[in-house]
Amino acid sequence: MNGHMIHCELDPLLAALSYVVSVLGSFTALQLAIAIPVAPAGTVRTKAILAAGAAMGGGAIWAMHFIAMVACKMPMAVTYDIGLTALSAVIAIVSCMAGLAIVGNGVFTPLKLAGGGLLMGVGVAGMHYTGMAAMQMPATIAYDMNIVAISVAIAVVASIAALWLAFKMRGTLPMFASALIMGVAVSGMHYTGMEAAQIQHDGSNAVATGIASGDFGLAIFLIVALLLGVVLMITLKRQQQRAQIQI
Amino acid sequence: MIDVEFRITAERREGLLLELGRIVMNCGYTLLRPRTSAAGDGVLLTLAVRGPERNLPTLSERLSAHPLAQSFESSVLGGKASVAVPAVAARTRQPARADDAYRREVEALLPELARHFPKVLPLVVGFEREISPEHLEEASRYAGTRLGAWMFKRDYALGARMNLADSVRQIALPAMRSLRACELADGALVVKDSPFCGTGLHHGSSCHFLRGCLEGLLNEPGHLGKFDVEETACRNLGAAQCTFTFTPVD
Numbered sequence: 011m012n013g014h015m016i017h018c019e020l021d022p023l024l025a026a027l028s029y030v031v032s033v034l035g036s037f038t039a040l041q042l043a044i045a046i047p048v049a050p051a052g053t054v055r056t057k058a059i060l061a062a063g064a065a066m067g068g069g070a071i072w073a074m075h076f077i078a079m080v081a082c083k084m085p086m087a088v089t090y091d092i093g094l095t096a097l098s099a100v101i102a103i104v105s106c107m108a109g110l111a112i113v114g115n116g117v118f119t120p121l122k123l124a125g126g127g128l129l130m131g132v133g134v135a136g137m138h139y140t141g142m143a144a145m146q147m148p149a150t151i152a153y154d155m156n157i158v159a160i161s162v163a164i165a166v167v168a169s170i171a172a173l174w175l176a177f178k179m180r181g182t183l184p185m186f187a188s189a190l191i192m193g194v195a196v197s198g199m200h201y202t203g204m205e206a207a208q209i210q211h212d213g214s215n216a217v218a219t220g221i222a223s224g225d226f227g228l229a230i231f232l233i234v235a236l237l238l239g240v241v242l243m244i245t246l247k248r249q250q251q252r253a254q255i256q257i
Numbered sequence: 258m259i260d261v262e263f264r265i266t267a268e269r270r271e272g273l274l275l276e277l278g279r280i281v282m283n284c285g286y287t288l289l290r291p292r293t294s295a296a297g298d299g300v301l302l303t304l305a306v307r308g309p310e311r312n313l314p315t316l317s318e319r320l321s322a323h324p325l326a327q328s329f330e331s332s333v334l335g336g337k338a339s340v341a342v343p344a345v346a347a348r349t350r351q352p353a354r355a356d357d358a359y360r361r362e363v364e365a366l367l368p369e370l371a372r373h374f375p376k377v378l379p380l381v382v383g384f385e386r387e388i389s390p391e392h393l394e395e396a397s398r399y400a401g402t403r404l405g406a407w408m409f410k411r412d413y414a415l416g417a418r419m420n421l422a423d424s425v426r427q428i429a430l431p432a433m434r435s436l437r438a439c440e441l442a443d444g445a446l447v448v449k450d451s452p453f454c455g456t457g458l459h460h461g462s463s464c465h466f467l468r469g470c471l472e473g474l475l476n477e478p479g480h481l482g483k484f485d486v487e488e489t490a491c492r493n494l495g496a497a498q499c500t501f502t503f504t505p506v507d
Contacts (some may be wrong), residue, residue: 044415044416047417047418050285051285113417117417117419117480118417118423176416177416178417178423180431252411255410255411257367257368257370257371257407
């Protein structure tokens with residue numbers, strides 16, 4: 011056992027589900043985010059940034075990552091360190107808030123787009139690799155740094171494209187396109203990052219003591235249900251506001 | 258930060274606070290105390306607001322130019338005394354003139370435009386046939402401005418605040434396409450078959466309604482400053498197509 015490489019066997023259904031969740035989270039977040047530029051400065055704008063960042067970081071990125079980890083079947087028990095797992099969520103949420111705040115503040119410029127996309131892309135990558143570091147198992151992980159660099163580049167470039175579509179184009183179709191691209195940013199980064207990981211059994215009989223991946227089920231279900239609820243609420247509220255606008 | 262009180266009279270109360278409150282917030286101000294009271298045949302709206310001093314001229318201009326506002330006064334609230342605001346901020350508009358009667362006809366048209374949107378151009382052509390020739394340009398342009406502002410608020414308000422070129426491409430162009438086929442050429446917007454041309458109602462350029470729509474779409478966001486739209490070529494004057502350009506107002 012000692013020293014042999016361990017390969018992740020991917021459950022295609024769960025892998026597809028992880029992409030769907032990243033798209034749903036992105037759609038919700040971007041719906042919230044497009045209200046940031048028109049929100050009055052102060053509490054209202056801050057709330058819009060917090061909500062959009064939480065949906066993007068917690069829904070699109072964090073929940074996607076852990077569904078994808080459940081989809082990755084390995085021939086050993088894997089649990090997750092609770093502190094690092096929480097930190098990975100914080101990294102995703104805070105970097106998304108910062109990125110969306112930059113893009114949504116004042117007049118939209120290519121520089122702001124690049125800054126916001128960079129922060130969000132790095133946030134996606136930061137969440138992923140912190141989440142990987144939270145893994146507790148009788149194995150060590152080494153990374154192919156070239157593939158790691160590619161995974162970060164995918165996250166940054168796709169985040170910039172998604173933000174450009176969401177903030178500049180008006181209408182539902184561009185918003186769907188933006189969410190699909192953001193889903194590519196998150197999922198593409200994740201699965202490329204997994205390709206970079208070389209997991210090697212270290213021969214120990216370490217007993218995993220953290221949270222088991224199956225325990226994420228409830229948390230992920232709650233996040234997805236919340237995202238769906240928020241989408242529904244935003245849609246209804248905006249329809250109502252639109253109908254009330256007088257000529 | 259500066260505290261200012263605006264006193265605005267209007268013919269009607271409906272929608273007044275909502276529309277002016279939105280302008281206040283778009284200019285970065287916070288609404289402190291709105292009060293409405295009867296004033297003659299209309300209503301007096303007193304708005305106490307707080308916000309950045311640099312935006313005060315813009316806010317005053319936009320409030321005083323609002324179609325519902327008949328008269329407009331403002332004063333800075335500094336300590337116990339009120340101080341008159343100089344220049345544009347203290348401008349008092351002239352009371353409604355007889356010439357403004359066309360606005361009432363436009364007000365009657367607007368709900369029809371909203372009801373039939375986006376198939377509104379035949380209605381506007383019909384409206385132009387009924388309005389007196391001396392007010393035709395002004396009335397048609399004003400109706401367009403109101404429709405443009407309405408389209409912006411309904412469908413284009415959410416999203417990034419963009420510069421003029423991007424606003425024309427991402428907002429004005431798709432909005433105008435919902436009314437009539439058009440495209441961009443060298444930063445200008447081109448309409449190939451405006452229904453306002455060749456009606457026999459106009460001696461010069463004829464697409465005042467489309468000009469107004471573009472002005473409403475571009476001026477409603479507020480952050481760009483104010484733009485005039487000019488029709489630099491018109492089929493009614495023999496051009497192959499109608500061309501609209503955008504000029505900032507100082």
